[in-house]
Amino acid sequence: MNIGNRIGYQVLSNDEHRFQTFNPRLNSLNKGFIYAASEAEIELALELAELSFHEYNHISGCEKSKFFIEIVRLIECHETELFDLYCSESGLEKERAIVELTRTKNQILNFAKLIGTDEWRYCSTEMADLNRTPTKPKLVKGLFPLGPVVVFGASNFPFAYSTIGGDSISALAAGCPVIVKSHPFHAQTGDLMAKIVLEAASNSGMPEGIFSNLNSDDYSLAEKLVLDSRIKAIGFTGSINGGKAIMNLAQKRQVPIPVFAEMGSSNPVIVFPSIFEISVGKWVSNLALSITNSGGQFCTKPGLIFILNNEKSEDFIQQLKSEVLSKDFQCLLHPSILRSYEKQLAERGTIITTFEKKGEKLANFANPAIGICNSDVFLENEILADEVFGPFSLIVKCDSLLELIDCINFLKGQLTGTILSDLTEEVVSSNLLEQLRSKVGRMIFNGVPTGVEVVQSMQHGGPFPSSSDGQSTAVGLDAIKRFVRPLCFQNYPEELLPDFLK
Numbered sequence: 001m002n003i004g005n006r007i008g009y010q011v012l013s014n015d016e017h018r019f020q021t022f023n024p025r026l027n028s029l030n031k032g033f034i035y036a037a038s039e040a041e042i043e044l045a046l047e048l049a050e051l052s053f054h055e056y057n058h059i060s061g062c063e064k065s066k067f068f069i070e071i072v073r074l075i076e077c078h079e080t081e082l083f084d085l086y087c088s089e090s091g092l093e094k095e096r097a098i099v100e101l102t103r104t105k106n107q108i109l110n111f112a113k114l115i116g117t118d119e120w121r122y123c124s125t126e127m128a129d130l131n132r133t134p135t136k137p138k139l140v141k142g143l144f145p146l147g148p149v150v151v152f153g154a155s156n157f158p159f160a161y162s163t164i165g166g167d168s169i170s171a172l173a174a175g176c177p178v179i180v181k182s183h184p185f186h187a188q189t190g191d192l193m194a195k196i197v198l199e200a201a202s203n204s205g206m207p208e209g210i211f212s213n214l215n216s217d218d219y220s221l222a223e224k225l226v227l228d229s230r231i232k233a234i235g236f237t238g239s240i241n242g243g244k245a246i247m248n249l250a251q252k253r254q255v256p257i258p259v260f261a262e263m264g265s266s267n268p269v270i271v272f273p274s275i276f277e278i279s280v281g282k283w284v285s286n287l288a289l290s291i292t293n294s295g296g297q298f299c300t301k302p303g304l305i306f307i308l309n310n311e312k313s314e315d316f317i318q319q320l321k322s323e324v325l326s327k328d329f330q331c332l333l334h335p336s337i338l339r340s341y342e343k344q345l346a347e348r349g350t351i352i353t354t355f356e357k358k359g360e361k362l363a364n365f366a367n368p369a370i371g372i373c374n375s376d377v378f379l380e381n382e383i384l385a386d387e388v389f390g391p392f393s394l395i396v397k398c399d400s401l402l403e404l405i406d407c408i409n410f411l412k413g414q415l416t417g418t419i420l421s422d423l424t425e426e427v428v429s430s431n432l433l434e435q436l437r438s439k440v441g442r443m444i445f446n447g448v449p450t451g452v453e454v455v456q457s458m459q460h461g462g463p464f465p466s467s468s469d470g471q472s473t474a475v476g477l478d479a480i481k482r483f484v485r486p487l488c489f490q491n492y493p494e495e496l497l498p499d500f501l502k
Helices: 039-057 061-077 079-090 094-114 166-174 184-203 220-227 240-252 274-278 280-296 313-325 335-349 375-380 401-410 424-428 432-437 477-483
Strands: 005-007 010-012 124-126 139-145 149-152 178-181 211-214 233-237 259-262 268-271 304-308 353-356 369-374 392-398 414-420 440-445 484-490
Touching: 005 039, 005 184, 010 039, 039 178, 039 211, 039 220, 061 079, 061 094, 061 166, 061 184, 079 094, 079 184, 094 166, 094 477, 149 166, 149 220, 166 178, 166 233, 166 477, 178 220, 184 211, 220 240, 233 240, 233 477, 240 259, 268 401, 268 432, 274 280, 274 313, 280 313, 280 392, 304 313, 304 401, 313 353, 313 369, 313 392, 335 353, 335 392, 369 375, 375 392, 375 401, 392 401, 401 432, 414 432, 424 432, 432 440, 477 484
Parallel strands: 149 178, 149 233, 178 211, 233 259, 268 304, 268 414, 304 392, 369 392, 414 440
Antiparallel strands: 005 010, 005 211, 124 139, 139 484, 353 369
C-alpha cells in the first residue's frame, strides 16, 4: 500500500522521496511506502487553503456542525482498520487506541454542538449615546477566524493530538482551514483519518482546500509551512526542542504568527506525611500505574515526586520503587524514543541513585525505572527537573517544607501540579499552594495527572516551557479561542454587519 498526500480532494505523490513506518512490537518496517510532499504539492495545499478560507467562513455554523458529525460517522465505519494501523505504527495496545479514539470522537461532537450557534463568538454591543460629550459611538465586537492553520501531528497520540485531534478540530471549528503535517511515525494511520475527514467534507459540501494532509520524514516541510505568509497560526504537540524550533521560525517571518505549542512537562507530585499514615497502598498503586501507563509516554506523566521526610516516608519510597519495578517492560513508540530514554537514564545515573527493572526484554521495550535523590542534589542539577519521556519518575526527598518550596521554585513551567494529602490542614498551613500555582496550568488534589478530561473547564497548557502560551488550552472547547481574533465595528450600519453580529 503506497500513500500519497491528500491535498483538498486530490491524492498526489509526485516526489521521488518515500519512507516507511515502523512496528516497534514486531521490530520491523510496515508494508507500503509513504511519499513525501513535493514543492508543487506543498504550494497547492497552501493555495487551496487560502482560497477556501473566505468561502468556508460564509458557511453557517449549523452546516459546519453537520460536517463534524459526518466525520464521526465515518470514523465509526472505519474503526477496525484504524485500530489495526494505530497499533502497528505506535506499539500501543488496542485498549489505549479505543480510549483515545472515543475521546477524539467526543471532542469532535462537542465542537459540533458548540458551533451550532454563534454564542461561542462572544458578541458584545455598546449602544451609542449621542447626548454625551463627547458623543459615544455604537460598538459591536465578535470573534473572527485567523486564517489557514498548520497542525503538527504528535508521536504519542495518533488520534487525539494528530490528524483530526484537538488542534485540527478546534481550528476548523473557528473557521480556519487546516494543513496537517502528518507525523512520520504513524503516517498510515494519519492518511486513513485524513481520507475520512475529506470524505466527510465532500459529503457535507465543504469547499475544497479546508483540509490537507502532507507527509515528510524530515524538517524541510515544517520549515516551508511555518515560513509561508499564508499560514496564520500553528498548533504543535511534541518536544520542547521541536516546539522552540517552530517558535523561532515563526518569529523570523516578516509578519510573526502565534505558535500554540504544548511541549511536555515533569508534572510534580507533592506527597504530604498523612499519606504515609492512612492511604499509602492506594497512592503507591495509583502513582506506579500513572508513571508506567502506555510506556510513560504521556505529557502529563508524574515525572517528579517530592516527599516530605518523616519516620514512615522511607517505607513509602521503597513500596513505590518496588511497585514501579514490578510493572512489565514497556514498548515505546519507536527505536529513537527508546534510545533517547536510555540516554536520559544514563545521564541521570551519574548524578542520582537509579533503579531499573531487570530481565530479558524484547527490542524497543523499555525498563521501568525510579530515581531517588535528596533535595540538595536536585537543586544543584537542572537536568533533574527536565521531562524524561518514558516509564521513569524521580523521587526527591525533602527534610522540611522550606526545602520543598525551594524545589518548587526551582522548577520551570509545568502542565500540572499535584498535592497528595489526607489532611487538608497540613496543606493549608503552608504557602506551598501559592508557589505551586504560579508554576502550573492545572492543580490536582488527591489524583494523578494522567487522564485529561475533554471538557470546557479543563486547562491543558501551562507557563513556558510546558507550553508556548500559558493563556490558552489545547484541550476542551476553549481551545477554539487560539485560532480567532476579536474585531470591533464602530458606528457600522446594521445591514453591513456580519450576520452573527446583527
